[in-house]
Amino acid sequence: MPSLAQTPALCFDTLTWDFGTVAEAGGRVTHRFGFANRSGRPVVVTDVVATCGCTVPVYSKRPVLPGERSEIAVTFDPMNRPGRFDKAVSVFTSESGDPIRLRITGRVTPRERSVEELYPCDLGGGLRAAATSHAFGYVRHAQPQRSAIGLVNVSSEPIELTLRYGRQSGRLTASVPARLAAGERASFDFGYDLPAGCGVYGTLEDEIGLSVDGAPVADWIVVSGIAVDNPLLYSDNSAPKAEISENIVKFGPVKRSSGPSTKWISLRNTGECPLTVRAVESRVFGCTLRPGVRIAAGGEAQVGIRLTPSDCEYGVAVERIRIVTDDPERPMLTVRATAVIEQ
Known part of the structure; x- marks a missing residue:
């Protein structure tokens, strides 16, 4: 009923x-x-x-x-x-x-998927891939990360595969079968392995290309991650904790002919032991915070977000500034900085 x-x-x-x-x-x-x-x-x-x-x-x-x-x-x-x-x-x-x-x-x-649906990226030369990018998220020291992207040879002939590299972090390992028979499916395997104490922090990004029978395919496969500390370095009760006073910094309309200006925010450590800044990444806007800065438990540091209008193109300038620390719970903070550059 x-x-x-x-x-x-x-x-x-x-x-x-x-x-x-x-x-x-x-x-x-x-x-x-x-x-x-x-x-x-x-x-x-x-x-x-x-x-x-x-x-x-x-x-x-x-x-x-x-x-x-x-x-x-x-x-x-x-x-x-x-x-x-x-x-x-x-x-x-x-x-x-x-x-x-x-x-x-x-x-x-589920219905049965076609080869084109399972491998939507046509790399050329009879080779198709399931994807052309992979983001690992956090890559923690002493915790290797591995993954794979599926490949298939849709041609009627065997093909030879080799790897080539574009941008490199120097930390990615990758492998691919040397040969794929007609119709054969395989995988492109890759991963990051950051040893404890290696000193690598922040953005990892690698471009890997494939060559089919010696001819480079058009698309790069982009692999990325954020290198951070191993959270096991701290116990639950004695760890640093990073907090930012503002996640958005707005400069508003600015004349391109005007001089540099700086807006200030605070990076606080509300944890039980000192906080260490591991990496700071910015390109459009400047940032006064530097890797290696230590903030005592309960303390804070002033962070200047700097805009130099003459370094920017006309129009909207937007950037997400990344701050990586040894906070085991939330190792990366982002600050969104914006400005409108006028004539």
């Missing part, structure tokens, strides 16, 4: 619907949530809002008279959404109060 969900005016037959198993290739599925107006006055459904674009509600704004029934049709599109789904729909009415919450659930069984 369906459960009844009561509101001051509307009574839905059910607030939830489980579609069960839905085939991704089977197309959209729809459930109609029926309801009745149990009040003594007309009620209008003014809006129905879904949590994502895969779920589309259809409803009427015609007043529902006392005793009348109506419905809200909720359609879910399973395409490219394999696995479990749980979607909410909020129903707003002419009655005051919180919206009525409807839910649809189910599980999508």
Whole structure:
């Protein structure tokens, strides 16, 4: 028996619907949530809002008279959404109060993917890749990070593969099979391994290219990460903790002919032991903070964000300044600096 969900005016037959198993290739599925107006006055459904674009509600704004029934049709599109789904729909009415919450659930069984879908990046020479970039996030000292990107030879002939390098951090190791038979699938394997005490902090970025039968492919594969300390250096109760007084610094409109200006913020250590600045990264805006600065427990340092308008192009100047510390919980802070450079 369906459960009844009561509101001051509307009574839905059910607030939830489980579609069960839905085939991704089977197309959209729809459930109609029926309801009745149990009040003594007309009620209008003014809006129905879904949590994502895969779920589309259809409803009427015609007043529902006392005793009348109506419905809200909720359609879910399973395409490219394999696995479990749980979607909410909020129903707003002419009655005051919180919206009525409807839910649809189910599980999508995946369809078979084509080679082009599994390996969307055409590198040329018969070689396709699953991606052309990978971001590791934090790369912690003494905690090696490895990953792989899938490759496939879609040509009718075997191909020879070799690696070439663009920008290098000097910390990435990478390998690729020397030969791929026609139709063969393999992987490009790569990773970072930063020894304890290596002194490497901040942005790691590497460009790796592939050559097919000696001919370089057009796209680079870009691998990146942020080198930080091993959090095991500190216990939970005795660690530094970095906090910034402002995450956004606005210079506003500035004449390009005007001189340099500086705005100041504070970097605080609210932890139990000294905080050490490991790296500071900025290109457009200057920053007075330097690697190696130590802030005592409970102390703070003044940080100057410096703008030199003559070094900037006309228009909006925007940069995210990165500050890397030995805070084990949040080792990187960012400050967004902006200015409008005028003539």
